[in-house]
Amino acid sequence: MLKIIACFKWVIDEQDIRVDQKSRELIMERVGYKISDYDRNAIEEAVRQQEAHGGSVVAVTVGPPGARQSLKDALSRGPERAWFISDPSFAALEPSQTAAILAEAIKTKGEFDLIICGEGSSDLYAQQVGPALAQRLGIPCATYVNKVTLEPGEKKLTAERKLDDGIETVSIQLPALITVLPDINTPRIPSLKQVLGAAKKPVEEIKKSDLGQDFQPRLETISILGATMERRRLKYSAEAADIKAVVDALLKEGVIA
């Protein structure tokens, strides 16, 4: 039976971040959290493949204890169980740590046929965890996948990768890992019944001590500052005179000719 792992990350909703204009510090007081946008597609694709071919889907995340609240959301989207790899030190992980932790946890849990990750996370968008995880597990991977066809009987998959220069179709034996693009599917919106049902699904906790490693960062953050943009922020109305003033200004700027 097909065993699918869908990886997801619980991230700050970037729309809630405010920037102190003077100090450029990020104001995180009232931020909400969400399943990283691209990972919704990863979970959805895992569940669709399971619906088509049978087998099982486990949703997996790494994070500090506070990320526990993500599990209900993830499970309401269809996976029948979750692994929660958690430790207080697992806040603000850099991608090589996340990949190393996932790799160790997946090794301790044993068999799988397919791992699906999003193209990147919506907070860091480093696009490293998927391919780095495949490398650490010693399995083949296909990144930027827009369409996947599984042939569980033959233990293989065919994937269409959407790249800058066109579509590349690849064939890979399972077990394998793919990272998926947002247009591979439209994630379902969980129904109330699914949300309520998610609370009853099993969650297995994996502790740092189960993994027997320290997972030191290889990339260290020196600073995080709000991105600034020097713009004039002049506002005009839709009145004809105002529009003429804007056109005159653009001519003066020398950007239209």
Place this chain on the structure above:
Amino acid sequence: MAGIWIFAESREQTLELISAGTSLARQLDGAAVVTFATSRQLAEEYISCGAGEVLVLPPLAGGQPLEAYVPAIIEAVRGGDPDIFLISATQRGREIAARVAAALDTGLCSGCTALKLDKEKKQLIMERMLYGGAAVQTVVCSGRPQMATIPPRTFEPAAPQEGRQGKVTELAGVQPSPVKVVGRAPKAAEAVDITEAKVVVCAGRGFEKKEDLNLAQELAQVTGGAVGCTRPVAEELRWLPEDLYIGISGKKVKPGLYIGLGVAGQIQHVTGMRDSKVVLAVNRDENAPIFDAADYGIVGDLYDVVPKLIKELRIALNK
């Protein structure tokens, strides 16, 4: 061998990274710049443009993706022990870099937009965007080599210099990848390349139906520009091809003039147009975030404003 190593998918991107690498090498007391190449001919060109040594990868068998080079690159890097390894941040480059970094257990700065060297510590200080472009993260790499992927067109390509000499090393055969390419469909050439346009007219969700994009087209025509769009217009509504959406995961544009029509100004989109010289935004909602990213903001319905704007531009430009 140490030094600064470079891998890129194309000739153009390799030359851009040679330019970045040689500038770092000068600050590192003339460290070597070592570049990968896929042919002997390219190797000669890279040497003339500043590489000290070129590692020539053997040709791939048919049906092998570029990523099949990963084990060969890992082996070469293990043997050569570079200080710094720069890879072009194309899609394939990003995968290759992530896998090489994982195999070598080192840190990787993805999508590095600026870098400088701390000469004392011989440490790269790298910047990248975070939270969809809302913030800038400055990082250093504590592993070895220090790795970064750098988006194409971040640096000017290196130019050839007279009489430069260098070493060319042929690398041994490449094991076949378990990923087999069974089909390739090259993308049809784009009619317009919005990354090259001097004026970009961007259509957002403020447009009510596909036909109305004619307004954006007409505005682009008058200003000699090209039409782009936000991600939902391409991916959810599918009114325009995906090649035309502007954003952190789409196209990055830096025209002289960017005109956003009915564009809300989500941070992911703004990241794709933030380098525009002048920004004009038209939006009904005076609180739309796009106005914070604009030099000139017109608060109004685009269906009312754009025809007036076109009319005024025709008069001003004698068109």
